[in-house]
Amino acid sequence: MFPFHSTRRTFLQAAGATVGAALFSPATPLSRSLPLSNLGLAPQNDGPADYSLTIATKPIELSPNHIISVTTYNGQFPGPLLRLKEGERVTVDVRNETDTPEQLHLHGQFVPSDVDGAAEEGSPFIPPHGSRRISFVPRPAGFRFYHTHVRAGADLTKGQYSGLVGPVYIEPKRHSGNYDREVFLTLKEFQPTLSHGGDMPQDFLAPAQTVGALKEAGESKMKASLAKGMPHGYEVGYDFFTINGKMLGHGEPVRVKEGQRVLFHILNGSATEIRSLALPGHSFSVIAMDGNPLPKPVRVPILWLGTAERISAIVEMNHPGVWIMGDLADDDRHHGMGIVVEYAGYKGKAQWLPPRPFKWNYAHFGALNPTSAQPDEIFDMLFEKQNAALDGFNQWTINGVAYPRDQMTTAPTFHLHEGKRYRIRMRNASDDIHPIHLHRHSFELTKITGQATSGVMKDVVMVGGYQEVEIDFVANNPGLTLFHCHQQLHMDFGFMTLFDYDG
């Protein structure tokens, strides 16, 4: 009964078989047909699924000298690109070969709560050594992704510290865009370790002004905690940095020709880190954020992506050579966070040049004359940190309440009425930047640190230290809806809350 295309009834290839730094294009078949019966899967209904994902712990090669054991989808990192069509129902079989329950979250899609892949919303777990078939109608069009949605807590092999991340591209019904080819890049660190204190970039957001009252509250709380002899709460650092699972210099380069327009779909697949990206001598024409088209393309020299954010940007290849497209942080780039861009006819060592300073302001991507509809209701949220309060881990609260660590669902705090427009006024009383995510809905950025904006639709937004951000969304997808910081170390230690619909 569903409009399946037999060509999409495919099993995606496992580790090692997919080379080329996972550079997929519509013309490049990434999969081969293989009957699912060969895989020991017994579909409960309707025959084989369109896609099959197997969660298992296997070795992957980040470079010849860095082979690690990590949990992935289909034995590869990133997981296979799921190229879906807007509005055409698909089925995905998810097999869990690990010893712990799993969740497959369809990040950025408007799906029902039981398919979204968050236990907090009531999605069933994929049992250990078991499987679950999901069926959904992909929407909205654009660059989405899938990832695990289990809590890791202090176990840095679990949750998004693992390799359980993969890209999704939902083809729009009508194609637009003027480009020669597409390249998907997933940025991700491996080998996490706990440390006291981090080196997270802090000063790249604009406007830079902080709110005095938030700063005073946060700093006095921190001072009081340290005065009691508490250490700084744990942070997470990493040994290895990769793009498409390869450390800089070890994957296939992005091979380009002079004059080409290359559309990059970039995903920050990190569990905890904010990433930047530059390509010396080139600029990015950003056409979509979190998969949603911008009011107009905006040209920038640098990209910044909080955890789980995506950027789609066209780069005109007009500066021939062999270049490093990499993170601005020298240390992270030296440990692998980069990929080589090689022009046809050019050879030699890839070059890096630090870009000129540039601040990241979301409002820069919005409409020239901001006009957002007035909300029907405003929700105020205050984000606070209790330093090292939970066995050395920071505890996080929204309006003074931490999400219970020992239970999945809890009484929803915010109540929605279908069809109404809501504004969330977020105030961050901590010095950390929080990439805030709303499940199953898109939101519009309406105010960034005092600056009005409109027209930028997202599902993750970074809220700067001691800053305020406002987002609006229309309650158009009934069901339990999770709201959380996408920083794994924050969400696992309280930084989540639930919305529900009345009526």
Ligand SMILES: [Cu+2]
């Ligand atoms: Cu956070």
